[in-house]
Amino acid sequence: MTILAIDIGGTAIKYGLINEEGTILEKHQMPTEAHLGGPAILAKVCQLVEDYQAKENLRGVALSSAGMVDPIKGEIFYSGPQIPDYAGTQFKRVIEEGYGLACEIENDVNCAGLAESVSGSSQDAPVALCLTIGTGIGGCLTIDQKIFHGGSFSACEVGYIALKDGTFQDLASTTALVADVAKRHQDPVEKWDGKRIFEEAKAGNLICQEAIARLVDYLAQGIATISYVVNPNMVVLGGGIMAQKDYLKEPLTEALQRHLLPSLCERLSLAFAQHENTAGMLGAYYHFKSKHPKE
Incomplete structure (x- = not known):
């Protein structure tokens, strides 16, 4: 069957x-x-x-x-x-x-987090936070390979977390990255997407490099905020632009070290989604x- x-x-x-x-x-x-x-x-x-x-x-x-x-x-x-x-x-x-x-x-984000917890990047992490970075930012917390739903099935709606400059998803989503790059190039938003931004950043486009650096810093701020509350063993990042893990992992690790207390940061693993x-x-x-x- x-x-x-x-x-x-x-x-x-x-x-x-x-x-x-x-x-x-x-x-x-x-x-x-x-x-x-x-x-x-x-x-x-x-x-x-x-x-x-x-x-x-x-x-x-x-x-x-x-x-x-x-x-x-x-x-x-x-x-x-x-x-x-x-x-x-x-x-x-x-x-x-x-x-x-x-x-x-x-x-769907809970499903993505559960998949990573059962057979993906976080299967060895007792407490795992999975974030999907795309149009917005979605979150899933799994504890011993079970989804934590909260009191009314709305746990981990992390995109709405308020950071200093705006909500988490308004600052650290792919949508935010594309809007930032388009504005600084004085282009219509339709001319840009995540793939092009990373290609141009690797080719030396300073505007794209700076926009990615801003996104990484905001992403670290959001992860740090969540980590102070739920103390995950691992954070797994998914979504289209997270395929750029070779570009993102080192600066994101450094940004987390700036925003998260050393005693927490050194016990937090960072990984990227396997199941996509x-x-x-x-x-x-x-x-x-x-x-x-x-x-």
């Missing part, structure tokens, strides 16, 4: 089959078309379930999704304007009642398995 894993992001829906041993057997993706709203996304997910149920012996459906998720009720309880009418979408009820399959859903584009699907699978251990 296999599990259908579906990772719902703002741009793409990744999906495929994972066997009982945790091996991804196949992986595909389709556009999310987030602008069409929650009901359209639910319809896409239901169509995938229907198609796979017709040809596979499915044990269940494991979902990872953007937005704030109640993993007990199996529904979205908050979503930003990027996905209209998404809050209130009841994936678990609709799939279990409509298709007779067990269904579990978890937040499969993190959401794998994390959804691990979450499903924790709820439905094989008999």
